[in-house]
Amino acid sequence: MTSILIKDVSLSFGSVDVLKSLNLDIADGEFLVLLGPSGCGKSTLLNCIAGLLDVSAGQIFIKGKNVTWAEPKDRGIGMVFQSYALYPQMTVRGNLSFGLKNARMAKDEIERRVARAAEILQIEPLLDRKPAQLSGGQRQRVAIGRALVRDVDVFLFDEPLSNLDAKLRSELRVEIKRLHQRLGNTMVYVTHDQIEALTLADRIAIMKGGVIEQLDTPHEIYNRPVNRYVAGFIGSPGMNFLEGVIDGAGEPMFVADGASIPLSRYAFAAAAPRGVPATFGIRPEHVSANSGMDWPFSMKSRVDVVEPMGSDTLVWTKLGKQDVAVRMPSERAPRLGDEVTIGFDPMRASVFDSGSGQRL
Amino acid sequence: MANDAPGRPNSLFRNLNAKIASIPMIFTALVVFVGGTVWTVVYSFTNSRLLPRLQFVGLDQYERLWSTPRWLASIENLMIYGVLSLIFSLTIGFVLAALLDQKIRFESVFRTIILYPFALSFIVTGLVWQWLLNPDFGVQHLVRSAGWESFTFNPLYDQSIVIYGILIAALWQGTGLVMCLMLAGLRGIDEDIWKAARVDGIPMWKTYLFIVIPMMRPVFVTTLVIIASGIVRVYDLVVAQTSGGPGHASEVPAKYVYDYMFSAQNLGQGFAASTMMLVTVMIVVVPWAYLEFGGRNKRG
Amino acid sequence: MADVRTAVAGQADPVVVGAREPYGPRPRPVLSRRNIIVYGTLTIVALYYLMPLYVMIVTSLKGMPEIRFGNVFAPPVEITFEPWVKAWATACTGLNCDGLSRGFWNSVRITIPSVIISILIASVNGYALANWRFKGANIFFTILIVGAFIPYQVMIYPIVIILREMGVYGTLTGLVIVHTIFGMPINTLLFRNYFASVPEELFKAARVDGAGFWAIYFRIMLPMSLPIFVVSMIIQVTGIWNDFLFGVVYTRPETYPMTVQLNNIVNSVQGVKEYNVNMAATLLTGLVPLVIYFISGKLFVRGIAAGAVKG
Numbered sequence: 001m002t003s004i005l006i007k008d009v010s011l012s013f014g015s016v017d018v019l020k021s022l023n024l025d026i027a028d029g030e031f032l033v034l035l036g037p038s039g040c041g042k043s044t045l046l047n048c049i050a051g052l053l054d055v056s057a058g059q060i061f062i063k064g065k066n067v068t069w070a071e072p073k074d075r076g077i078g079m080v081f082q083s084y085a086l087y088p089q090m091t092v093r094g095n096l097s098f099g100l101k102n103a104r105m106a107k108d109e110i111e112r113r114v115a116r117a118a119e120i121l122q123i124e125p126l127l128d129r130k131p132a133q134l135s136g137g138q139r140q141r142v143a144i145g146r147a148l149v150r151d152v153d154v155f156l157f158d159e160p161l162s163n164l165d166a167k168l169r170s171e172l173r174v175e176i177k178r179l180h181q182r183l184g185n186t187m188v189y190v191t192h193d194q195i196e197a198l199t200l201a202d203r204i205a206i207m208k209g210g211v212i213e214q215l216d217t218p219h220e221i222y223n224r225p226v227n228r229y230v231a232g233f234i235g236s237p238g239m240n241f242l243e244g245v246i247d248g249a250g251e252p253m254f255v256a257d258g259a260s261i262p263l264s265r266y267a268f269a270a271a272a273p274r275g276v277p278a279t280f281g282i283r284p285e286h287v288s289a290n291s292g293m294d295w296p297f298s299m300k301s302r303v304d305v306v307e308p309m310g311s312d313t314l315v316w317t318k319l320g321k322q323d324v325a326v327r328m329p330s331e332r333a334p335r336l337g338d339e340v341t342i343g344f345d346p347m348r349a350s351v352f353d354s355g356s357g358q359r360l
Numbered sequence: 361m362a363n364d365a366p367g368r369p370n371s372l373f374r375n376l377n378a379k380i381a382s383i384p385m386i387f388t389a390l391v392v393f394v395g396g397t398v399w400t401v402v403y404s405f406t407n408s409r410l411l412p413r414l415q416f417v418g419l420d421q422y423e424r425l426w427s428t429p430r431w432l433a434s435i436e437n438l439m440i441y442g443v444l445s446l447i448f449s450l451t452i453g454f455v456l457a458a459l460l461d462q463k464i465r466f467e468s469v470f471r472t473i474i475l476y477p478f479a480l481s482f483i484v485t486g487l488v489w490q491w492l493l494n495p496d497f498g499v500q501h502l503v504r505s506a507g508w509e510s511f512t513f514n515p516l517y518d519q520s521i522v523i524y525g526i527l528i529a530a531l532w533q534g535t536g537l538v539m540c541l542m543l544a545g546l547r548g549i550d551e552d553i554w555k556a557a558r559v560d561g562i563p564m565w566k567t568y569l570f571i572v573i574p575m576m577r578p579v580f581v582t583t584l585v586i587i588a589s590g591i592v593r594v595y596d597l598v599v600a601q602t603s604g605g606p607g608h609a610s611e612v613p614a615k616y617v618y619d620y621m622f623s624a625q626n627l628g629q630g631f632a633a634s635t636m637m638l639v640t641v642m643i644v645v646v647p648w649a650y651l652e653f654g655g656r657n658k659r660g
Numbered sequence: 661m662a663d664v665r666t667a668v669a670g671q672a673d674p675v676v677v678g679a680r681e682p683y684g685p686r687p688r689p690v691l692s693r694r695n696i697i698v699y700g701t702l703t704i705v706a707l708y709y710l711m712p713l714y715v716m717i718v719t720s721l722k723g724m725p726e727i728r729f730g731n732v733f734a735p736p737v738e739i740t741f742e743p744w745v746k747a748w749a750t751a752c753t754g755l756n757c758d759g760l761s762r763g764f765w766n767s768v769r770i771t772i773p774s775v776i777i778s779i780l781i782a783s784v785n786g787y788a789l790a791n792w793r794f795k796g797a798n799i800f801f802t803i804l805i806v807g808a809f810i811p812y813q814v815m816i817y818p819i820v821i822i823l824r825e826m827g828v829y830g831t832l833t834g835l836v837i838v839h840t841i842f843g844m845p846i847n848t849l850l851f852r853n854y855f856a857s858v859p860e861e862l863f864k865a866a867r868v869d870g871a872g873f874w875a876i877y878f879r880i881m882l883p884m885s886l887p888i889f890v891v892s893m894i895i896q897v898t899g900i901w902n903d904f905l906f907g908v909v910y911t912r913p914e915t916y917p918m919t920v921q922l923n924n925i926v927n928s929v930q931g932v933k934e935y936n937v938n939m940a941a942t943l944l945t946g947l948v949p950l951v952i953y954f955i956s957g958k959l960f961v962r963g964i965a966a967g968a969v970k971g
């Protein structure tokens with residue numbers, strides 16, 4: 001069943017279009033991540049869902065109810081902010097209960113909900129402290145608690161982990177995932193961090209310039225990006241891109257700098273075009289060096305740069321004049337200047353039209 | 361000896377240029393501010409009249425001061441004026457700032473209009489309001505000629521309310537400043553706090569009262585100190601608007617000091633009165649400075 | 661408007677969208693209660709704040725008979741510039757009858773050197789404090805800032821003595837010194853904070869390149885601190901122009917600044933009160949800071965926010 005339905009939503013400030021006729025259908029209990037660089041409209045979209053921003057056109061439904069004109073408090077949502085936005089003069093308990101008191105809820109019901117939220121988030125010992133006395137991670141837990149006590153169907157997260165250091169971020173990431181598994185609520189989560197997106201999401205919507213470029217599962221987005229932008233945005237270290245032409249009389253070949261990569265195993269979206277300039281993309285982890293295996297494509301090349309990254313090492317080499325990075329286990333890494341044989345399976349590659357950037 | 365690195369300059373000459381450049385500041389701080397203040401306090405215990413003389417008379421000047429009706433009237437006026445102008449300028453300033461913060465059109469037009477009196481001198485302010493409150497031509501005349509014959513609003517010629525006439529002028533001149541400081545404070549509040557309160561369904565007035573105003577405590581304290589130290593100094597406005605009259609009904613301490621030093625040629629009284637002003641300001645400023653700067657050091 | 665859009669959307673997808681379904685932005689009537697309260701209050705307040713300026717202007721353009729029989733808010737029936745001419749050229753203070761022009765030129769002669777000298781000194785002070793931090797500098801600076809809160813009345817008389825010893829009591833030079841002294845706390849603070857926000861690497865790089873105290877100040881710091889000089893100038897020009905207390909204490913009648921002379925003209929007890937001349941004189945005195953205020957706009961606000969300590 002649909003939890004949130006976004007229909008043709010547009011938003012413009014003056015002459016600037018921040019959201020352009022967006023459509024999005026979020027299922028009940030789904031964890032949807034809105035991912036994109038800053039200024040892509042992801043936070044704006046979240047604020048529109050929350051009712052903190054008015055849309056210029058279109059409609060928003062939550063649980064089948066048209067909430068386009070509804071106040072945030074009447075939409076059945078809870079929201080968690082990047083800066084935590086805790087009320088600094090109130091204790092944790094005060095922060096959790098202020099909204100409920102304001103809705104004139106019965107006292108014992110408030111207490112029950114605060115106790116439950118505190119138990120879920122393990123912040124019981126902190127209930128009588130003020131936000132200033134808490135660490136960043138604890139503050140963000142309280143902020144999540146404030147959404148939790150509202151007992152709503154939909155949670156909205158606006159870059160909730162961006163203010164935390166790397167270690168805390170990964171801890172809280174796991175906790176949010178656990179929370180989702182326990183509660184089963186619909187969650188919409190905005191981030192610019194692709195690791196968060198890939199680890200948390202049921203589906204990811206990659207945004208750019210106010211439109212959704214691709215909406216799919218993390219697996220699909222990683223393996224079958226619909227265009228060059230998505231391919232370059234997802235994955236770290238980034239995908240190798242080679243510029244060339246699709247050619248070949250019989251089976252299609254990608255020709256670049258004298259090398260010909262056979263594309264017979266590549267699944268084209270439509271019939272393979274011929275003679276068009278194309279971009280061949282392959283992830284560093286899908287390229288191997290000196291593996292001794294028989295790859296559909298392989299060639300010899302010299303090592304340019306070696307970048308150790310701990311367990312893995314990134315080895316830079318060249319295909320003609322174009323850079324190719326190979327990700328390999330550190331213990332097998334070649335040394336600078338060594339000659340290596342690189343090879344890969346074009347089945348794992350993505351080929352894009354050089355003009356439109358769309359996947360072929 | 362081995363530590364005596366060659367060419368290591370004497371510590372006095374290190375940063376010599378910076379020290380030379382700071383001579384005016386050091387002179388001002390030590391000679392004028394510290395020296396001048398100590399000098400005045402010391403001479404407030406003497407019986408200097410036309411010229412300063414070091415003939416100590418203990419607390420005589422202070423005893424005389426506190427038994428002079430004119431000084432007592434000055435203090436009473438300052439209290440009424442001070443408390444009311446604190447209350448009104450903080451309240452009005454905050455409300456105006458909150459109104460301007462509603463993402464309105466023409467914000468800068470409204471702000472420019474409300475702040476412009478602050479650019480004017482107290483003399484100009486006092487003279488304008490002297491004219492506006494003139495009983496024969498100003499507001500009172502206007503209301504009476506509109507049909508309300510018995511209407512009486514004559515603060516500048518009525519001993520019992522003259523200080524309110526000055527208050528009106530002072531608020532007109534100074535509220536814009538308070539508004540600007542408050543507006544800067546409001547703009548410093550995290551946008552997410554407002555969003556969180558809206559999601560929680562807290563009405564706007566409650567958000568201001570229970571969340572935003574408590575968060576703005578430092579802004580309020582700083583503004584309060586600024587207003588308060590201005591209140592103690594009030595002088596030009598009274599001179600221009602009422603010259604302290606009618607009678608001594610609108611006298612203020614700063615005017616008492618000036619009159620005794622330069623007109624009545626009773627320097628000792630002037631010094632004692634100015635020392636009392638100093639004490640008043642220090643009662644306000646020292647705790648604030650301690651909280652603002654001393655506290656920060658401890659935390660840092 | 662909203663209805664039309666709803667109809668269009670309804671056609672596009674009649675299953676989901678009903679005829680009266682909310683679509684697009686929330687309808688907000690122009691005359692909502694909120695707008696009436698916000699704009700209504702602000703308009704009334706703005707009118708109240710403008711009223712004295714308006715009354716000054718209309719009064720200064722009326723003849724005395726019209727003032728005696730009309731009310732202060734009525735616009736002038738017959739516009740006359742006579743009061744302005746009289747205020748500028750022939751209004752009397754005591755025995756002098758050459759109008760406010762004398763005070764105006766005195767104020768100009770006081771303001772220009774005071775502003776230049778005080779800003780130069782304050783900027784060098786601020787620079788030394790922010791970038792060179794010699795031992796004891798912060799003590800002097802703290803005294804300076806605390807001193808800004810001491811009522812002027814406490815320091816007036818010792819300064820009289822200092823100026824008398826220097827032989828400049830009662831002269832414009834003496835008043836320039838006084839303005840430089842009392843402008844120092846706020847402006848030093850302003851410059852110190854500004855220079856402290858300049859990346860320290862820039863300063864270090866210049867030192868590594870062999871530049872000294874003055875070379876760094878003139879070649880690097882000055883060129884990049886133009887905005888703060890403007891802010892400081894606004895504070896100083898309006899502050900010095902509007903000063904009354906120092907003018908009346910440290911100058912003689914021939915050298916009185918404009919504010920003092922204005923007060924003497926308006927509050928003189930001799931003769932018939934000429935309200936139109938008084939208002940013209942008041943406006944003339946307020947003109948310089950008003951022009952600066954309206955030209956400088958946001959910089960003025962920045963100045964008072966940064967210099968909130970001034971009090």
